[in-house]
Amino acid sequence: MVGQLNVRRTILIVEDEPINRKMLDNIVKDSYDVIYADDGVRTIDTIRENSDIISLVLLDLMMPDMDGYEVLEFMQNDKILRQIPVIVCTSEIDSEVRCFKLGAVDFISKPFSHPMVIRARIDRAIELREGRGLIQSTQNDALTGLLTHDFFMEYSHFRDLHYQNSGMDALIFNVNRFHLINELQGRRAGDDVLIKIADSVKQIAKQKGGIAGRGGADEFLLYIPGGSDYDQMLKDIGEGLEYILNNSRVYLRMGIYRNVNMDIPVEQRFDKARVACNSIRGNYNIQLAFYDEEMHDKEALNERLINDMENGIKDGQFVIFYQPKYSIRGDRDSLYGAEALVRWEHPELGLLRPDKFVPLFEDNGLIHKLDHYVWDEVSKQVGEWMVKYDFKVPVSVNVSRVDIGAPNLEEEIFTTVQNNWISPGMLNLEITESAYTENSDQIIRVVNGLRDRGFAIEMDDFGTGYSSLNMITSLPIDILKLDMQFVKNIHDGNKDMKMVELMIDIARSLKVKVVAEGVETKEQYDLLKNAGCDIIQGFYFSMPCPASEFEKLIEKENEELEAEVNAAIGGIN
Incomplete structure (x- = not known):
């Protein structure tokens, strides 16, 4: 044959x-x-x-x-x-x-x-x-030999049918920032880490009489009888990983749904374990999380917000607040622009801050719809202010890592500003520093295309430690935005201030402007001004405010500009 x-x-x-x-x-x-x-x-x-x-x-x-x-x-x-x-x-x-x-x-x-x-x-x-x-x-997964996701779920289902015993635990665990291992150590090192973890998981499943699988990427699955020491299990799984990566630390996180409800499908049991696992994502101090009633309530709320999002956009429930930005380089602090911040006026849940729904929409791939809505609303508002006050207010809007992967993103944003009769220079596009490391080649291509169209690019959260100095020099950016965590602890001569000064020097060498966010006190303002920071935003000047309140700041700026002009004319006369 x-x-x-x-x-x-x-x-x-x-x-x-x-x-x-x-x-x-x-x-x-x-x-x-x-x-x-x-x-x-x-x-x-x-x-x-x-x-x-x-x-x-x-x-x-x-x-x-x-x-x-x-x-x-x-x-x-x-x-x-x-x-x-x-x-x-x-x-x-x-x-x-x-x-x-x-x-x-x-x-x-x-x-x-x-x-x-x-x-x-x-x-x-x-x-x-x-x-x-x-x-x-x-x-079986080709790299690790573990059961693939679908077969893992089937085997777990049949195990329940044959043994019908309660007290089973569903476990999901991941490697924090696994993509950085591939980028910094190479894909072979990343594969070696996954293989080493898989070998440990197989051994655990064998010892406990359970089932092991790979959910995809760096996600691993375990279905085992309860009663294990999960702190020790994490230590056993992580043992030897540093050796693979030349003593670089590997941070694992595990989500556990204990004593699973046998009346719900296996897939849903692991969804609950995944909720627990995701609840500690990026937290290097906590490695274990157990699914509980609080997570259940949050999961139910998240499900409702996801279901309500479409109507929220259609009914205009998402409103834009504007955080003023002030230029502090001249003799007088002048209104430079704003950052657009979205709030959700939910008809039953009240006013929701972005941290309640933005990360949720990012995780579920829905953020692009909301971002597009914000781009359009902001462009419309900026156009109205130009006509009403003869004043150009560049506003920064978020472009998430999900947006970067959207087809025809450049054309989509460019069409949005054209339809609202404003120039691309009036819409600054904020991309987080961490997003640049997710897929730097693709982001650089997209960002270059957007800059060619006339958009200014802000790197948000600069200084959070994801990108190397070598990477910074090669990235297409126009503005560096210092993360507020650096700003809030600055004092004259302390380490945080020295770090801020270093980042301002980096920006100056790259010939890009610096925005400091989270500025709340006169001391912070003075230190940043003396260090050469270009623009600041924060409660020192104003809290985020609705468009009607922001208009008062525009009117005040126009009055001060007019007074300066009149004073200059008077001086000439």
């Missing part, structure tokens, strides 16, 4: 006797491509170099340098090479048991006879291996 397929497989013939090598070649060459090795060491090198194309190995046992037993043992200890079927060619009948234990699938006796029988056994071995591989390719 294999020989009839319109794809030629490759067989490795390992034989140090030229006559035997030639005989095997004559038997298989009509249906297979053939490569050769004549000793054990060369065999290992050949298998390593061609593991992706070798369909079967015909292996002699007696060879110089390294015998066939050693080759079999080497292959058996390698996750990839052990998948390649091996037929041992030998005259030593007594060696069969040992070879089978080392992973051989069949034997061909020497001297070779009955070529058609040998061909049939080769065809059958490849056919069985490819059939089994097809099943395993859907059942």
Whole structure:
């Protein structure tokens, strides 16, 4: 059957006797491509170099340098090479048991006879291996060997049917900031971490009488009887990971749904464990979280907010507040622009701050709809202010990492400002520093396109530690926005102030403006002004306010500008 397929497989013939090598070649060459090795060491090198194309190995046992037993043992200890079927060619009948234990699938006796029988056994071995591989390719994750998500859920379901015991725990765990491992250490290091974790998870499942799986990316699944010491389990799973990454710390987080409700589907049990796991995402001080009633209530609220979002946009329940920004470089502090902050005036839940729904919409892929709504509302408002006050107010709006992946993003934002009769320069686009590290190549392409259209790009939360200085110098940005965590603790001469001064120096060398957010006191204002900060925002000047209140600031700015002009004219006269 294999020989009839319109794809030629490759067989490795390992034989140090030229006559035997030639005989095997004559038997298989009509249906297979053939490569050769004549000793054990060369065999290992050949298998390593061609593991992706070798369909079967015909292996002699007696060879110089390294015998066939050693080759079999080497292959058996390698996750990839052990998948390649091996037929041992030998005259030593007594060696069969040992070879089978080392992973051989069949034997061909020497001297070779009955070529058609040998061909049939080769065809059958490849056919069985490819059939089994097809099943395993859907059942087992290719990298870790764990059950794939769907098969894990099926196995867990059938386990419940057969054992019907309560007291099962559903566990999900991840690696915090796993993408940084791939970026800083390389994808091979990331794969090694996943494989090491998977090996630990398999061992735990075996010891506890449970089931292990991979949910995707860096997510792992465990379904085990309750009563485990989960702190110790995390330590066991994390043991040795630092060694893989040259002593770099790996932070794991685990969500646990204890004593699961057997009346709900398995998938929903792990959804609850995932809620617990996500509740500590980015928190390096807490590694364990248990699903509880508080999380249940929050989950129910989140579900409601997700369901209410469409109507919220349609009915105009999302309102824009404007946080004023002031330029502090001149003799007089002048209104420079604003940052748009969205609030949700929910008809039943009242006024909701963005931290209640923005992260939720980001996690569920809904943020792009809300962001587009904000872009349009802000563009409309900026256009109205230009007409009403003859005053240009550039407003910063958020562009999330979800937006970056949206098709035709450049055209979408450009069309939005065009439809509202304002120039792209009136809408500054804020992208968080961490978003640049998620997929820096794609973001750089998109951002360059937006800048070519005339938009100014702000890097938000600068200084939170995700990007290297080398990366900063290559990123297309116009404004650096200092994270408020740096600003709130600054005092004359302290470490936080020195860090702020360093970041301002970096911005100056890059020829970009600096915005400091979260400025609340006169001391902070004075320190930032003396350090050369360009623009500040925060309660020192104004809290975020609705458009009607922001208009009063525009009117005040116009009055002060007019007074300056009149004073200048009077001085001339």
